[in-house]
Amino acid sequence: MLWIAIRMLTGDAQKFYGLLFGIAFSTLLITQQLTIFVNLIERGASGVYNAPEAEIWVMDPVSRTTDVNYAMPSTALDEVRSVPGVEWAVPHLRASASVRTASGDLEGVAIIGVDDSTLIGLPERLAQGNKSILSQPDTVLIDDVGVGNLFDDGEDPIGQRLELNDQRAVIRGVADAIPSFTSQVTLYTKYSQALNYVPGTRNRLTFVLAGTGEGDSPADIASRIEAQTGLKAETREDFARAGVDFIIQNTGIPTNFGITVVLGFVVGVAIVGLTFSLFIRDNIKQFGALKAIGVTNGKIVRMVAAQAALVGFVGYALGVMGTVAFIYGFSGNPFFKGFYIPWQIPLISLAAVIVILAITGFIALRSVLSTEPAAVFR
Known part of the structure; x- marks a missing residue:
């Protein structure tokens, strides 16, 4: 049955590629923006990282970061x-x-x-x-x-x-x-x-x-x-964290990047949800025929889940590879010097993709599960 589900999905090339584009675009946008955000705010600790021998930084009590300081x-x-x-x-x-x-x-x-x-x-x-x-x-x-x-x-x-x-x-x-x-x-x-x-x-x-x-x-x-x-004394790790926190607390960077990430998620839900719903609607007769020959709702759910998993896996891989290509392509630009992709970010993107597919799959499944087999033959 799973093989039939995959053939149904790939048989409609237009909607299949539309689903891949929606997942890949959302993954690319979320992963890329989070990567830039993390690397950008870590620049607030660059002064600490550029002095690797120092284990402790001692300063005036009112000093906050390497750039916001008061002389002693x-x-x-x-x-x-x-x-x-x-x-x-x-x-x-x-x-x-x-x-x-x-x-x-x-x-x-x-x-x-x-x-x-x-x-x-x-x-x-x-x-x-x-x-x-x-x-x-x-x-x-x-x-x-x-x-x-x-x-x-x-x-x-x-x-x-x-x-x-x-x-x-x-x-x-x-x-x-x-x-x-x-x-x-x-x-x-x-x-x-x-x-x-x-x-x-x-x-x-x-x-x-x-x-x-x-x-x-x-x-x-x-x-x-x-x-x-x-005097105020902080370890290397604590002082680096203070520099990052200062950027987060005193700039609009987290809000701006957060809005972009949310938009990437919303766009993914909109594109994938609409395309998936159209795909299910166009294949409602096939699902009804399967139910007429004895296929249970549980198997129908597993079929749709297999379709969503295939689209999610391929689209997610394309999005992550697009982010890697973006960072590599701009590695020669001084603004992107030292940029890397923290391992947590692909996991966050994967979780977002799973949520997108769960939401859209649930919406699309409602019409299938409510379809009566007899409706196919009327």
Whole structure:
């Protein structure tokens, strides 16, 4: 009987492909939008991910994220180093500035100052150059996404001179960094050099990055730092989550993407429901004839379920493959750098497809189950 159900479905090519399109389109829209949403809000934690050595971030109590912060006095570094269990602690500066290129263009940039001796705070990898070049005078590293924002296509940034708050800066390397939420140009330099680039204020230490000894829990040490210094200390995971939560709470991104996902679901129900109902209506005589020869309603339900399962499986696969092709095709675009599909998202899309098919199948089945076999022969 299941084979007959499949033949009935594929025999009407127009409606069969219409059902596949509806499921594939809904899956593509839901999976793609959720993928972009997750990767976009994770950019709020890019500052944490770009400093992989830091196990604990120490900051002023009012600071919220790597970009929303309040500077501390320089004495905070010694206070953190004095806390039992802290193996090392280094200064970290994050500030905004304006840079003028050789062509006269003005661009807002983020200045990140890393520890002079250990260079903790730099991204793990460099696309061009090596970390030792920061020992040269006036040296800065630019992030690879910032290269496209600051220079024309094909222009080599290495050796380019910038005017940074009336100070000279020379680009001698390109960092392979995770872009920030705003894709702002980011310049990395030593902490001592960064102090010359940003306007002078009384307090200029933005964060203290700390590490723990072997066997010590970062969460326990963070609590100890807070109790002893009065500063705010968060583990790497907690501070990354704070950056993501800040984007969710203070932007309309979740609402906008949520509306798109809901529209994808509604469109799927509308297209699949209408097409499936038309398919059942056109084949009502065949179903009635099957009931006339003794096929029970239970078997009819299993037949329709098999038809829905075939359409769902093929359409879902096409939608997921379309999302993979989309992410791969745009992987060269700086906006999509590092984008990936979390394993939870295909499962959410699969659940949405099952719900769509359950709703539409239930609506379509009502007319079949209520059909009297005798009506076929009148």
